[in-house]
Amino acid sequence: MRILMLSDVYFPRVNGVSTSIQSFARELQRQGHSVTLIAPDYGADHSDELELLRVPSRKVIVDPEDRMLKMDWVLQRVDLLAKCEYDLIHVQTPFVAHYLGLKLARQLGLPLAETYHTYFEEYLYNYISYLPRSWLRFAARRFSTAQCNSVDHVVVPSAPIEQALRRYGVKTPITIVPTGLELDRFSGGDGARFRDAHGIDRDRPLALYVGRMAHEKNIAFLLRAMKQAIRAMPELLFVMAGEGPAEHWAWQWVEREGLSDNVVFVGYLDRATQLLDCYRAADLFVFASRTETQGLVLLEAMALGTPVVSTAVLGTKTVLCDGRGVLIAKENEDDFSAKVLQLMRDDTARQTLSQAALDYVQDWSIGRMVERKLEVYARLLATQPNGRAAIGDSAG
Incomplete structure (x- = not known):
């Protein structure tokens, strides 16, 4: 054809x-x-x-x-x-x-x-x-x-x-x-290499967002929820990978809120190398977009064993299944940050969710x-x- x-x-x-x-x-x-x-x-x-x-x-x-x-x-x-x-x-x-x-x-x-x-x-x-x-x-x-x-x-x-x-x-x-997902392409990755390249301590808890830096991705809510989590866990680092029209706004907001030591912007990453390393470096992937028709990055994160905390709205409702690689949160800063902290503080729960994520993506x-x-x-x-x-x- x-x-x-x-x-x-x-x-x-x-x-x-x-x-x-x-x-x-x-x-x-x-x-x-x-x-x-x-x-x-x-x-x-x-x-x-x-x-x-x-x-x-x-x-x-x-x-x-x-x-x-x-x-x-x-x-x-x-x-x-x-x-x-x-x-x-x-x-x-x-x-x-x-x-x-x-x-x-x-x-x-x-x-x-x-x-x-x-x-x-x-x-x-x-x-x-x-x-x-x-x-x-x-x-x-x-x-x-x-x-x-x-x-x-x-x-x-x-x-x-x-x-x-x-x-x-x-x-x-x-x-x-x-x-x-091209599952053969979403394997490997070296989290330690990513952390070393960006001067991040290998033991520091790291939450990750990958996607366009755009307001329709609900990044304002995500930043507020992560600010709340950081206040409860001051060592927590939030990495945002991507570029877009809201990037300058997000950078200013982080500066204004005094979160520059806890939020890092790394821009676009090469999908065949750097992005895989980035997913592997993260303890947790976070997402809260209201406009996704699907939400492919959620599956990418899970394919590399990175557990997810996300809202489930519109297309992401059909991708996410609570407990199968993800904890589904309400679009509420208290609930979202509580689920982030729950996983960050419980290595066993995080590892269990990671294995569930690897199993789940085989269907995609x-x-x-x-x-x-x-x-x-x-x-x-x-x-x-x-x-x-x-x-x-x-x-x-």
């Missing part, structure tokens, strides 16, 4: 969408299928195993991390794309890539799937705070409904997102396919999730007269 993917984001832009695309595409290729990804050119070198078509792009004023694809550049190359004889198009993001996908699907006569990765209803206010939240929620719902109803099939990472889209009025077929392998994705593609092609390949066909 030959699959053409389109996305407004991809590495070196680090986020969950980039990770999801890469994980699915690598596994599809491992199983003998062909994947081509159209993504922005960020003006920086980035080696990758995927077949990439980098498109000239413009900077996005409100978010300097992102780029806007130049659609016309791709449309001028439709004849070249037609020669590749793709079987379907899979769009990963709702911006230029979505509208480009619609045009290419019409011009190439191909079925069109789209993954709904981002819960915009609770997302937009963090970037357009000068407008009433009720207006932005209404706009997000209308926008999401129109886009989802314009494609042939929608893929979502969790049941709560499917339910939200149905409430909006989406009529298009929807299938739940979470992003799986990328191989299993690609099987579900291929079932979606098979159903999509079965309804389209132009589908050329059976699911079992190889890339060649």
Whole structure:
């Protein structure tokens, strides 16, 4: 099968969408299928195993991390794309890539799937705070409904997102396919190496957050809860790995609260080396996002045996199972900090939860999730007269 993917984001832009695309595409290729990804050119070198078509792009004023694809550049190359004889198009993001996908699907006569990765209803206010939240929620719902109803099939990472889209009025077929973990890549790691590199005592209790430094990740609550835990355990260190629009705010807040000796920002980490070391270095992983459609970092932490304390909201409710690698906390600073302290003070409980985490993530392998994705593609092609390949066909 030959699959053409389109996305407004991809590495070196680090986020969950980039990770999801890469994980699915690598596994599809491992199983003998062909994947081509159209993504922005960020003006920086980035080696990758995927077949990439980098498109000239413009900077996005409100978010300097992102780029806007130049659609016309791709449309001028439709004849070249037609020669590749793709079987379907899979769009990963709702911006230029979505509208480009619609045009290419019409011009190439191909079925069109789209993954709904981002819960915009609770997302937009963090970037357009000068407008009433009720207006932005209404706009997000209308926008999401129109886009989802314009494609042939929608893929979502969790049941709560499917339910939200149905409430909006989406009529298009929807299938739940979470992003799986490449378990062979989430092994190893050297916690002592990470601690030594950052001047952290090897015996110091360490809690970790990995993710975008963005307000929709609920980092303000997380910092307040960790401040409370630090007051009760002054030796506790909180490491925050990631970058984003709220990073400067978080740094100022830490300075203002007098927590500079207890909170360390380490930025983005290389996923193949430094990130694995970072997860291994942590005694505990903490998370509290309200907007996750899944929450892949939770599974990454558990795959390396790092137990989790997290709220369970929206997509994370479908990932987390209390006691299976995680203690689920309320979005309440007292409850969250109490669970952090409970595990930090009890080595046996922490080790038990660590083993439970390693067992639990086996159910979330990328191989299993690609099987579900291929079932979606098979159903999509079965309804389209132009589908050329059976699911079992190889890339060649």
